[in-house]
Amino acid sequence: MNELNMAVIWKNRRLQQNPQLTSGESIQIISPGIENSHAGADFQHARIRINELEWIGAVELHVKSSDWLLHRHDADKSYENVILHVVWEDNQIIQYEAGKPIPTLCLSKWVKKDEVEISPASQHPLACHAIFESVSLDIKTDMISQMIQARMHGKYNDMRKILIENKGDWEEAFYISLAKSFGFSLNAEPMLRLARSLPLKLILLYRDRHVGIEAALFGIAGLLEEPIQDEYQFELRREYIHLKKKHAWPESHLQKSDWKMLRLRPANFPQIRLAQFAEIIRANCALISLLLEMQELKTIQQLFEIPLEGYWGNHVQFGKKSAPHHTRLGASAVQSICINTLIPMLICYSRERNQPQYEQKAWRWLAELHGENNQITRYFSSLGLPIKTARESQACIHWYRHYCEKKKCLQCTVGQAILTPT
Numbered sequence: 001m002n003e004l005n006m007a008v009i010w011k012n013r014r015l016q017q018n019p020q021l022t023s024g025e026s027i028q029i030i031s032p033g034i035e036n037s038h039a040g041a042d043f044q045h046a047r048i049r050i051n052e053l054e055w056i057g058a059v060e061l062h063v064k065s066s067d068w069l070l071h072r073h074d075a076d077k078s079y080e081n082v083i084l085h086v087v088w089e090d091n092q093i094i095q096y097e098a099g100k101p102i103p104t105l106c107l108s109k110w111v112k113k114d115e116v117e118i119s120p121a122s123q124h125p126l127a128c129h130a131i132f133e134s135v136s137l138d139i140k141t142d143m144i145s146q147m148i149q150a151r152m153h154g155k156y157n158d159m160r161k162i163l164i165e166n167k168g169d170w171e172e173a174f175y176i177s178l179a180k181s182f183g184f185s186l187n188a189e190p191m192l193r194l195a196r197s198l199p200l201k202l203i204l205l206y207r208d209r210h211v212g213i214e215a216a217l218f219g220i221a222g223l224l225e226e227p228i229q230d231e232y233q234f235e236l237r238r239e240y241i242h243l244k245k246k247h248a249w250p251e252s253h254l255q256k257s258d259w260k261m262l263r264l265r266p267a268n269f270p271q272i273r274l275a276q277f278a279e280i281i282r283a284n285c286a287l288i289s290l291l292l293e294m295q296e297l298k299t300i301q302q303l304f305e306i307p308l309e310g311y312w313g314n315h316v317q318f319g320k321k322s323a324p325h326h327t328r329l330g331a332s333a334v335q336s337i338c339i340n341t342l343i344p345m346l347i348c349y350s351r352e353r354n355q356p357q358y359e360q361k362a363w364r365w366l367a368e369l370h371g372e373n374n375q376i377t378r379y380f381s382s383l384g385l386p387i388k389t390a391r392e393s394q395a396c397i398h399w400y401r402h403y404c405e406k407k408k409c410l411q412c413t414v415g416q417a418i419l420t421p422t
Contacts, residue, residue, distance in 0.1 A: 001088045001108075006061045007042065009111055010086055011035065011405065019110040021103050022090050025050050033059055034185075040078045040260055045189075048084055050103060057083035065104060066092040077257035125379050126404050128418055132383045135414050140385055143413045147395035150402070152366075155344035156351065163348065174288045174345055175200040175281070181341040182277045184333070187270050190258045191277075194221050197253055204285055213278045215239035221274060222255040229319025232311045266316040267330065275312045276329060280304060291342060292349065292358065297365045300342065304334050335369055339390055366391045376400045 009015070011032050021027055033046030041058035048055050058081050062068060065087040073079040074097070082102060085094055090106040126132060163173040176195040183191030198220050206212030218224050219240030228234045243249070259270045266272065284290060284303055294300045307313075308327035316322050329337075343362045350359035369390035371377065380396045381387050387396060402408070409415030 001063060003042070003061050003063060006063070006086065006088060006107060007035065009107060010043070010059070010061060012407070014112065015107075015110045016112060019105065021050065022106050023101070023103070025103070027084075027103075027105060030054070041082050046083065055083040057081045059084045059086055061086045063087070064089045064091050065094055068092075068094045068102075077255065078260070080257075125400070126383065127407060127409060128414060129383060131418055132385075132414065135417050139413050139417050143399060144392055144395040146413070147398040147402075148366075148391050151394050151398035152344070152347060152362075154398075155340070156347045159344045159348040160352070163352070170288050170349065171286075172200050174291070174341070177341045177345065178280075178287070178337070179277060181337045182273050183270075184268070184273075184336060186260045186268070187273070190221070190254055190270075191273075193254060193258075200281070202247065203281060207282050207285055210278075210282065211235065211239055212243070213282050214275065216243055217274050217278050218271075219244065220249070220253040221270070222253060222258065223271060223274070223318070225256060229317075232315075233318040266322065269316050271315075271317050272308075272312065272327070275308055276306075276327070279306050279308060288345070288349075291345060295361065297338070297368050301334050301338070304329050304337060332372075335372070335390070338365065338369060339372075339394060363391075366394070372397075379404075 013029050013032060015029075019027055028049040030047035030049060031045075033043035036042055036044045036058075041060040043059040043061075046057065046059045048059075058079075060068070060073065060079065060082050062071075062085070065085060067087075068074065068085065069092070073082075074094075077097075080097065085102045085104045087104060087106055088108050090104060094102050094104065096102055128135075159173065159177060162176050163170065166172040166176070176192065179195035180188050180192040183189070194217065198216055203213055203216060206216065215224075215236045218236055224233060224237040224240050228237060261269060280287075280303070283306055287303070290303065291300060305328045313327060314322055343366055346358045346362035346365075350356055350362070367389050371387040371389050372393035374393075374397075376397050377387050377393045379400065385392075385396070387393050399412075403412045403415075409419060
């Protein structure tokens with residue numbers, strides 16, 4: 001057994017019924033989470049239920065539980081959000097920094113014998129890959145149509161939840177969703193926490209003072225803590241201390257360890273993303289109005305192509321001067337923001353206000369965006385499925401995560417066509 005095989009078992013939930021933790025508590029896997037190829041735990045955004053309490057967080061896999069200490073996770077604060085330790089051999093009790101045992105699932109006690117010989121190299125992500133191309137394009141197109149509707153409905157529900165949390169304040173809901181998008185997949189969760197801790201109305205008080213907005217964002221993000229690296233960080237920290245006293249902000253916000261920074265391109269460093277986010281909020285204080293008014297996708301995209309000047313023109317982190325670099329959001333980053341915030345906001349506004357013209361615009365924009373190139377879309381395109389626009393790529397992501405990964409072939413139109421002879 002190795003961690004790669006364990007990841008396959010965990011991701012596909014190939015466990016016997018009614019598994020229990022090593023403590024004897026019952027566990028239900030609601031979602032195994034998303035595989036993480038960067039720094040931090042192996043699976044992020046997992047959802048499990050221990051007894052009657054639901055947990056959301058990270059899952060770490062090890063062959064032996066003692067590997068947690070061998071890999072020095074006990075000294076890494078980014079592992080404090082681990083809600084479950086999945087092991088093959090439970091040879092040592094592992095605890096959080098505060099001394100409480102980490103919930104542990106010993107796979108060897110709950111995996112069927114025929115699963116132990118799994119070889120990930122022989123596993124294709126699509127169970128129907130051998131005959132996928134023989135299924136008619138009409139059937140696949142029908143599945144694409146179903147999947148994109150389900151995908152966008154899910155994004156609408158997520159946006160509506162944010163709107164309800166903010167008591168119907170559209171500007172605040174848009175700001176929070178936009179912040180999450182600026183974290184992209186790796187730092188979405190800390191960006192979401194940051195926006196919820198720092199209301200838009202407060203940020204806009206300082207829109208005429210660039211240092212004020214950056215000080216508030218970087219300070220609450222936990223990126224202004226000592227040791228101070230240079231004069232600019234010192235200036236922001238001094239401003240943040242003033243703002244914290246003025247607005248009576250509590251001490252407990254985010255910490256530097258909450259942010260993923262390893263194995264990132266400089267353009268994706270959280271410091272750069274925060275600086276870009278600050279500049280866009282400062283330059284466009286009524287984004288929701290612009291979103292509703294503008295008809296052309298290219299026009300709204302231009303709002304996110306503001307270059308950073310001054311300090312961030314030749315820095316990617318505090319105290320680390322670099323050669324002058326491209327500081328505008330890249331095309332793929334803008335596309336991600338369109339898909340995850342702008343289009344869902346249009347759909348949500350349209351449905352909540354009963355104004356169908358905005359949802360029509362959202363679907364038009366989705367069909368104008370180029371298809372995404374990622375691991376999931378390559379699974380489908382390698383089998384001959386054309387993916388030209390974001391409508392198809394988003395549909396494939398939903399298709400894979402909700403049907404292929406969960407082996408729901410009988411609920412899939414392609415699976416039905418293969419498994420039900422005519």
